[in-house]
Amino acid sequence: MTKLPAVYIIASKRNGAIYVGVTSNLPQRVWQHREGLIEGFTKRYGCKVLVWSERHDTMESAIMREKQIKAGNRKAKLALIEANNPTWRDLFADIAQ
Template sequence: MQRDFDPTVYILASHRNGTLYVGVTSNLLQRLYQHRSGLIDGFAKDYGIQRLVWFQSGGSMEEAIRREKQIKKWNRPWKINLIEQANPDWRDLAVDLGFDPLESRRIDGAP
């Protein structure tokens, strides 16, 4: 049986070592589109946080929400460690999911 949703916890970043946003969704592709298109008002939109740097799918929505709340309580170095274990270069994983690369907004030209 095909599922209409896939509970996913995700972390977006403004850039490498930049501002982080932790979220949960039942449809990661749709949520990424919403973030990248500026359709969701709030923290991520206000701070230009659109780069997908980590995500974890599977389980129930209750489990995903529990994991999101857990990660939100972590201190910044723990979140950075989680990202860098799976994505040491802070690549925008949304590109692997079919999204266009984001333009860098950093003044120093760093990715």
């Protein structure tokens, strides 16, 4: 399997609960969230809509970016989503293979 590090934001709905994560396989990870296979925050709050993602060359840079985003406040996270996806469209079809 080729690893493609990525940071992503998954939401329950527009302006709903949001979760920032990092993975080496974005399509698989988002599918796991959508199917409710991952225990924790995303399952509890129904976060199933991929609203933002960013690919990285290395897992280290992806983890650094995830930490940077998580350190920001909610307003900054919403601005990041809306700068690239103002309608909060589900981007899963764009990344699914």
